[in-house]
Amino acid sequence: MSRIRTFSQFSLRDLVVTAGPAIVLIAALCAIAYVIVDPAPPRHVVIATGQENSAYEQFGKLYAQALAKDGIKTTLSRSLGSQDNLQRLNDGKVDVAFVQSGSTDEAESQRQGLVSLGSLFTEPVWLFLREPVQITQLNQMKGLRINLGPEGSGIPKLFRQVLALNGVEPADLTIGSLENTPATVELLGGRIDGLVFSSGPDALLVQMLLQTPGVKLFNFDQAEAYSRRLPFLSHVVLPRGIVDLGRDLPPQDYHLIAPTATLVARANLHPALTELLVQAASDIHGGAGWFQQQGQFPSARYTEIPVAREAAKFYKDGAPLLQRYMPFWVANLFDRLWVVVVALAALIIPFSKVVPPLYVWRIKSRLYRWYGQLRAVEQALDEADGPRRAQVCAELLKRLDDIEARVNRMSIPLAFADGLYGLRSHINFVRQRVLALNQAAA
Structure with a gap:
């Protein structure tokens, strides 16, 4: 039984040789699609x-x-x-x-x-002033020393627009351009009257200044009007006691104008x-x-x-659905696999039409080459004449025995066994021709 399996098992080698180039090509194209596309x-x-x-x-x-x-x-x-x-x-x-x-x-x-x-989030415009400064409207800021921060921040441009709505020109103020931290030092040292910056309430600087004695927050009573005149601003309210309920900080509601981060x-x-x-x-x-x-x-x-x-x-x-249940990189891998699936579909379908016929042809080509040998024997037999006919027939019989011995050792899948037995019967058919001509020559 083991010998039968050896001579009739499925030919994996032929399949690999036939489909190998197609598999390599598909894998290469899929890899290119995965990386580039x-x-x-x-x-x-x-x-x-x-x-x-x-x-x-x-x-x-x-x-x-x-x-x-x-x-x-x-x-x-x-x-x-x-x-x-x-x-x-x-x-x-x-x-x-x-x-x-x-x-x-x-x-x-x-x-x-x-x-x-x-x-x-909304990031209110915070205008902090020293306690001695008493103003309720922005048009009262003329002559004050106010830090608006460096030009790379958004506040200088924004606050100039706010001042313009109040009829205040930048030249009416002494404007500083320090960053927030050094400007705070200047405010606490009394060297400037106020500083303006825009930030979320979670900022450490906001938390500190809201609780610093001698520093007060400006109340934008007209915040709603500012939000109508400048659409990118919102009107927000800093509730009383939101910073510290026990100390009642701040001691009142503050209306603020706020762009959005x-x-x-x-x-x-x-x-x-x-x-x-x-x-x-x-x-x-x-x-x-x-x-x-x-x-x-x-x-x-x-x-x-x-x-x-x-x-x-x-x-x-x-x-995304996959990211709800999978780690990011795993979900991303599956999300990107659709590119490979498209590439595979585009290649596998045509190759599935080509590879099976190539496999069949490769198996049958083993039989076809022996038919070529049989044809050569018949041609040699037809050309044999005269006194050499008996010698030629003897040589052709040995040649047929060699062909038959090699064919018997040939491994052919069971699906193609009919071709193998057909070849062996044809070898015997040619042998009978040779024997008949040999007897006639004798």
Whole structure:
């Protein structure tokens, strides 16, 4: 039985030889499709944050921690603020940045190839003044020493617009351009009368100044009017006692004007990274806060920059199905496999029509070459004449015996056994011709 299996088993070697080139070609093309058509997301991202002790810097650290859970290394690039972040995005120095609403417009962001990953939180404009300064309207600020921060931040541009609505020119003030931390030192030292910056309430600087004796927060009584005149601003209220209920800080409700912080990326950011960043934003900013309700942020609203397709889909339908149940890299692998599936379908279907006939031809070609040998024997037999006929017949009989012996050792799958037995009967047929002619010659 073992010998029968040896001579009649399925010919794996013939199948490999026949289908091997097609398999290698399919694997190579699938690998090329996997790498080139839809490359894997990068494992490093650069995020531009903000000034020291700003809310942007604090949130940047939270994003770095969230991305690190999925093996993404994050470099946080401290900056002057919103305008500086926009410039870094336009120059391609960073991948993602925090940008304040009102810093650009839709046409400019499209021209620069920027997309929004969603608005994250409102960041009120904080105008802190020394206690001796008594003003209730911004038009009373003439002659004061006010720090607006460096030009790379968003506040100088925004606050000049606010001053213009009150008929105040920048030349009417002594304007400083220090960063927030040194400006705070100057305010506490009495060398300036006030400082303006925009930040979320979680910023350490905001928390400190709200509790510092001798420093008071300006109340924008006309906040609703400002939000109507400047659409990128919102009217928010800092509730009484929100900082410290026991000490009743602040001692009253404060009306504030607030742009919105937006997470902005370059349009060529990998879609998988976009999805990961938006999910991180949902975890970080999705809760209730001083100025927001549960689930209000992050959002595709409150931004003048076009929202990325993946981000808009997330805000509408939630996280992708696979990422709800699988680790990020596993879900991304399955998500990218559709490219390979398309490539396989495009190649396997035509190859499935070609490989089986090639396999059949290869098996039968072993039989066909012996038919060539039989044809050569018959031609030699037809050409034999005269006194050499008996000698030629004897040689041809030995040749036929050799052919038959080799054919008997040939391995042929059972599906092709009829061809093998047909060849053996034809060998015997030629042998009978040779014997008949040999007897006639004798």
